[in-house]
Amino acid sequence: MLVVFIIATANFALVHLVPGDAADVLAGESGSATPEYMQMLRQRFGLDKSLPEQYAIYIWNTARLDLGYSFRFSEPVSKLILGRLPATLILMVPAAILSFCIGVGMGVFASRRVGTWADSVVSVAAVLVYAMPVFWVGLMMIVIFSVNLRWLPTNGMETIASGYRGMDYVIDVVQHMIMPVTAMALFYIALYTRMMRASMLEVSTLDFVTTARAKGLNDSRVAYGHVLPNALLPMVTLLGLQVSTLLGGSILIETIFGWPGIGRLAYDSIAGRDVNLLMGILLASSVVVIVTNMVVDLAYGWLDPRISKG
Amino acid sequence: MGINLHLRASLLGVVMATALAGTAFAQEPQRGGVLTTIHFPEPAVLSSGVNSGFVAAYVSTKIYEGLLKYDRKGDPMPVLATSWDVAKDGLTITFHLRDGVKWHDGQDFTADDVKFSLEKVWKVLHSRGRLIFANVQQVDTPDKLTVVLHLSKPSPALMYSLNSFQAQVMPKHIFDDGSDIAKNPHINAPIGTGPWKFNEWQRGSHVVLDRNESYWDTGKPYPDRLVVRYIPDAAARSAALETGEAQLGAQSPIPLSDVKRLASLPDIKVTTEGYEYFANVSTTYFNTARKPFSDIRVRHAFAYATDRQAMLDDIWYGYGKLATGPIASYNTKFYTADVPQYPYDPEKAKALLDEAGYTPDKDGIRMRLTYDVNSPLGAEYVRLGELLKQQFAKIGGELTLRTQDLATFLKRIYTDYDYDFYTAYNGIYTYPILSQWWGKNIQKGVPFSNSTGYANPRVDELIEAAQIESDPAKQVEEFHEIQKIVMEDLPVLVNFELDPVTIYSTKVHDHSVTYDGPFGSFSDVWIER
Numbered sequence: 001m002l003v004v005f006i007i008a009t010a011n012f013a014l015v016h017l018v019p020g021d022a023a024d025v026l027a028g029e030s031g032s033a034t035p036e037y038m039q040m041l042r043q044r045f046g047l048d049k050s051l052p053e054q055y056a057i058y059i060w061n062t063a064r065l066d067l068g069y070s071f072r073f074s075e076p077v078s079k080l081i082l083g084r085l086p087a088t089l090i091l092m093v094p095a096a097i098l099s100f101c102i103g104v105g106m107g108v109f110a111s112r113r114v115g116t117w118a119d120s121v122v123s124v125a126a127v128l129v130y131a132m133p134v135f136w137v138g139l140m141m142i143v144i145f146s147v148n149l150r151w152l153p154t155n156g157m158e159t160i161a162s163g164y165r166g167m168d169y170v171i172d173v174v175q176h177m178i179m180p181v182t183a184m185a186l187f188y189i190a191l192y193t194r195m196m197r198a199s200m201l202e203v204s205t206l207d208f209v210t211t212a213r214a215k216g217l218n219d220s221r222v223a224y225g226h227v228l229p230n231a232l233l234p235m236v237t238l239l240g241l242q243v244s245t246l247l248g249g250s251i252l253i254e255t256i257f258g259w260p261g262i263g264r265l266a267y268d269s270i271a272g273r274d275v276n277l278l279m280g281i282l283l284a285s286s287v288v289v290i291v292t293n294m295v296v297d298l299a300y301g302w303l304d305p306r307i308s309k310g
Numbered sequence: 311m312g313i314n315l316h317l318r319a320s321l322l323g324v325v326m327a328t329a330l331a332g333t334a335f336a337q338e339p340q341r342g343g344v345l346t347t348i349h350f351p352e353p354a355v356l357s358s359g360v361n362s363g364f365v366a367a368y369v370s371t372k373i374y375e376g377l378l379k380y381d382r383k384g385d386p387m388p389v390l391a392t393s394w395d396v397a398k399d400g401l402t403i404t405f406h407l408r409d410g411v412k413w414h415d416g417q418d419f420t421a422d423d424v425k426f427s428l429e430k431v432w433k434v435l436h437s438r439g440r441l442i443f444a445n446v447q448q449v450d451t452p453d454k455l456t457v458v459l460h461l462s463k464p465s466p467a468l469m470y471s472l473n474s475f476q477a478q479v480m481p482k483h484i485f486d487d488g489s490d491i492a493k494n495p496h497i498n499a500p501i502g503t504g505p506w507k508f509n510e511w512q513r514g515s516h517v518v519l520d521r522n523e524s525y526w527d528t529g530k531p532y533p534d535r536l537v538v539r540y541i542p543d544a545a546a547r548s549a550a551l552e553t554g555e556a557q558l559g560a561q562s563p564i565p566l567s568d569v570k571r572l573a574s575l576p577d578i579k580v581t582t583e584g585y586e587y588f589a590n591v592s593t594t595y596f597n598t599a600r601k602p603f604s605d606i607r608v609r610h611a612f613a614y615a616t617d618r619q620a621m622l623d624d625i626w627y628g629y630g631k632l633a634t635g636p637i638a639s640y641n642t643k644f645y646t647a648d649v650p651q652y653p654y655d656p657e658k659a660k661a662l663l664d665e666a667g668y669t670p671d672k673d674g675i676r677m678r679l680t681y682d683v684n685s686p687l688g689a690e691y692v693r694l695g696e697l698l699k700q701q702f703a704k705i706g707g708e709l710t711l712r713t714q715d716l717a718t719f720l721k722r723i724y725t726d727y728d729y730d731f732y733t734a735y736n737g738i739y740t741y742p743i744l745s746q747w748w749g750k751n752i753q754k755g756v757p758f759s760n761s762t763g764y765a766n767p768r769v770d771e772l773i774e775a776a777q778i779e780s781d782p783a784k785q786v787e788e789f790h791e792i793q794k795i796v797m798e799d800l801p802v803l804v805n806f807e808l809d810p811v812t813i814y815s816t817k818v819h820d821h822s823v824t825y826d827g828p829f830g831s832f833s834d835v836w837i838e839r
Contacts, residue, residue: 020721
């Protein structure tokens with residue numbers, strides 16, 4: 001609770017440190033203005049009140065779980081965020097699952113063949129992918145698969161006004177998902193692969209592994225039964241970090257693929273000085289981070305009984 | 311290259327014009343299809359009444375209508391008003407409204423809607439409307455289809471500001487419930503009288519508009535649906551046009567460096583027509599309130615030191631033409647070329663700086679200045695800053711480029727006045743208001759007020775006179791004199807007239823048939839099948 005309060009206060013302070021306000025932006029977009037017009041806008045937006053007053057209103061609303069109203073978009077903040085939530089989740093969740101599974105798999109694969117050419121290929125590929133900027137990967141995918149091969153739609157989440165129903169609609173959305181999810185997942189796949197490989201190698205030098213071998217277990221039993229569960233711990237930490245950023249979306253991927261997620265909503269709210277909306281998004285994101293941390297702690301206990309007992 | 315492109319643009323213009331002229335006998339409009347267009351960025355709201363920017367206008371001009379529209383020469387044509395009558399003294403204007411027009415929810419459109427829109431929206435919530443309709447004292451509605459405006463002074467700009475871009479007629483029965491109009495949910499789900507009905511807006515992705523089956527102009531519009539997609543990445547927008555996922559992109563939707571490539575594709579056309587109404591002029595603003603630009607010789611020197619042709623060719627790829635004065639040549643009524651000119655001449659610039667006392671120091675530098683890059687307007691403006699840095703280095707000016715986001719930029723320019731110079735574009739419209747040169751419009755904290763600190767009593771007098779002048783000949787005289795004085799005083803540098811481009815599929819026809827082009831209603835657009 002205290003953490004949320006501190007975060008809310010920090011958000012408020014940060015947002016108000018930036019020069020210019022929503023009225024400036026709105027008038028700026030309109031291309032002309034008068035003093036009365038500016039005054040009317042500030043009054044409508046509640047920007048004519050003093051800072052302490054605005055702060056008090058904000059904290060009081062937050063305490064009541066009321067995220068406020070976005071004057072820029074003429075909609076309640078909660079409605080704006082919830083409207084973007086499905087798109088964000090269907091991009092981020094598959095990307096997280098995909099990158100975790102493939103990354104862990106590749107890591108295990110490489111670690112069991114340390115020093116062979118297969119290990120080198122995986123490791124070099126992981127470093128390469130890790131080093132490639134995500135926006136570049138996205139653009140290259142569009143050029144290859146949309147513009148040249150014409151296999152996949154360039155961007156968006158669905159074929160607009162297509163009238164697809166049921167299965168057709170699902171297939172349509174999946175087609176639109178392929179490139180952004182892949183681009184999103186690639187970076188994390190590389191990260192998981194490198195981490196998992198290192199973790200497997202590290203655990204396999206521990207005493208209990210030697211004991212397991214001494215018992216006469218074969219290589220596979222040792223690797224999958226003993227090393228893998230213990231090597232997964234750092235992966236869970238990493239997954240926790242990735243999940244924490246879920247709600248924030250990914251501004252780069254969303255921008256390149258025209259994906260209507262929360263990342264761009266946050267960006268727009270900063271550019272438009274939409275204080276209420278930005279603070280709403282920041283607050284919602286921080287709550288997700290807090291909850292994820294709790295879940296990760298619990299998962300630790302489940303994976304490694306020593307932690308909960310200790 | 312620049313010339314080539316120009317040629318291409320004008321050739322395309324000819325092709326367009328013949329296509330337009332030819333529709334009557336050669337190509338009958340075809341019904342059906344979905345027209346997918348792109349525009350950027352995404353608007354904050356879907357009503358120009360409360361946000362008078364371009365992006366809200368692009369969608370809302372399809373849903374709402376104005377009393378009038380303007381043909382390709384800028385002359386008024388009937389829309390919701392079928393006829394109108396301006397009294398000799400310019401103080402009474404009567405509109406006769408179209409009979410049988412219905413709102414998208416089935417209610418009748420009446421004179422009360424016009425009265426409501428003018429009194430509660432245009433005059434109050436609309437940034438330009440507040441000036442344009444300021445002199446309207448009373449609105450009478452003697453019957454359901456007649457509106458009479460009573461003005462305290464003649465307002466010549468008014469009759470040029472009644473299209474749906476400037477003054478959208480909004481339904482009284484939806485918005486006039488005593489609550490805040492801007493908070494009404496229908497601001498983002500508009501109910502209009504236009505050819506297109508609002509269907510859905512998925513924020514961050516697209517807007518879908520459906521054909522209005524009971525549109526008053528029977529038979530129109532032709533396609534079944536109109537989709538506006540918002541694609542934030544410029545390269546992805548190019549890709550969408552190239553693959554045909556989108557068939558039209560308005561207002562230079564992609565970087566100009568990419569336009570040439572797309573224009574060379576067989577199924578894509580590019581036109582610069584349909585932006586005459588806005589008559590945008592690229593303009594560099596000097597801060598005349600502080601050194602060194604308080605000295606008129608320094609302003610003149612910078613005018614001579616600016617190679618505007620290079621600016622136009624190298625950064626804007628030739629999409630525009632050199633401006634001679636603050637009113638663009640598109641504005642045939644008030645344009646004049648008979649004003650002081652400043653051809654590129656660095657030697658003259660140096661002489662002027664010598665005369666003003668800015669002599670080179672031991673490093674050869676005469677002055678150090680900061681140029682505020684108007685990066686919110688696009689990548690072109692960043693490159694413009696780099697070009698100006700090079701150009702002014704030749705006369706001994708050292709520029710530091712400063713980049714910031716829109717809100718920071720606006721505050722610096724219009725509230726803090728903490729700048730040396732910057733570049734923006736200035737929309738002149740049909741009846742110029744020219745408030746950026748009006749001394750009484752130096753208003754701290756008001757974006758797009760007079761930021762240069764320039765005030766000339768004679769110019770003020772003329773600007774004020776022109777706004778209430780009912781004699782067309784005198785209007786012309788006044789505007790010509792203003793242009794002459796401003797070009798002598800040079801509070802700003804006029805660079806060139808911008809030609810935004812519309813990129814469209816060869817299958818899309820008749821999209822820009824009015825003065826405001828893609829910001830018209832799209833009631834005539836059709837897709838070849």
